[in-house]
Amino acid sequence: GVESPNNYEVRLGASFEHIVSMSKPNTHQHTIRMGGMMMGVDVKTTSVPICKITNCIFVNKLETKPSTQECIRCGQCNQACPVDLLPQQLYWYAKSEDTDKAMDYNLADCIECRCCDYVCPSHIPLAEYFSFAKALHRKTTEDQYRTDIARERFEFREYRLERNKQERTEMMAAKKEELKKKMANDKVQKDKIAAAMARVKKTKKANDDA
Ligand code: SF4
Numbered sequence: 001g002v003e004s005p006n007n008y009e010v011r012l013g014a015s016f017e018h019i020v021s022m023s024k025p026n027t028h029q030h031t032i033r034m035g036g037m038m039m040g041v042d043v044k045t046t047s048v049p050i051c052k053i054t055n056c057i058f059v060n061k062l063e064t065k066p067s068t069q070e071c072i073r074c075g076q077c078n079q080a081c082p083v084d085l086l087p088q089q090l091y092w093y094a095k096s097e098d099t100d101k102a103m104d105y106n107l108a109d110c111i112e113c114r115c116c117d118y119v120c121p122s123h124i125p126l127a128e129y130f131s132f133a134k135a136l137h138r139k140t141t142e143d144q145y146r147t148d149i150a151r152e153r154f155e156f157r158e159y160r161l162e163r164n165k166q167e168r169t170e171m172m173a174a175k176k177e178e179l180k181k182k183m184a185n186d187k188v189q190k191d192k193i194a195a196a197m198a199r200v201k202k203t204k205k206a207n208d209d210a
């Protein structure tokens, strides 16, 4: 606890340590929690600034936390959950990083209230597992999305290159065909001219002989 609990209006960026010292903690052996006793987070060091999400700071007597034990499947967490989830089940999937399965069990609905932590006789930090599993799922989904986009782009590029190649081949074949026809026409024309010249020469020779 502190000697003078108070409300302070401070600037963003103010020192955490300074704010805590203003309330005069009873002992140097204390822990700091930010955001609420149930849903808040432990602050490991006071060398951090006050930020937008700092709404309340708790100074608690240092107590040794009981060590975490294995889940004994007592089901107390199931009864405590305010949104009717199955924390015990979610815990197994979160622990094994099977986030898809955890999502099937509505992990996204977990409000991280820590009610399940509070009642767990094995002192398992369930909400921390759920928070981690949600972040992991988000990252996996984003990675998957980015991979899909990259694959689609690559496939479209391959398709576009193949299509351009095909179009170029067809265009070259058409040009070749056109050139062939033109050359054939030129030959016919040349033959006609040669025949006409031969006729003129023949007529001229006949006139000269007469
Ligand atoms: S309360 Fe703890 S020990 Fe009991 S089922 Fe839930 S996680 Fe397991």
Ligand code: SF4
Residues within 6 Å of the ligand: 080, 081, 082, 083, 084, 085, 086, 087, 109, 110, 111, 112, 113, 114, 115, 116, 117, 126, 127, 130
């Ligand atoms: S932390 Fe999540 S799973 Fe645990 S009681 Fe709260 S809502 Fe239910």
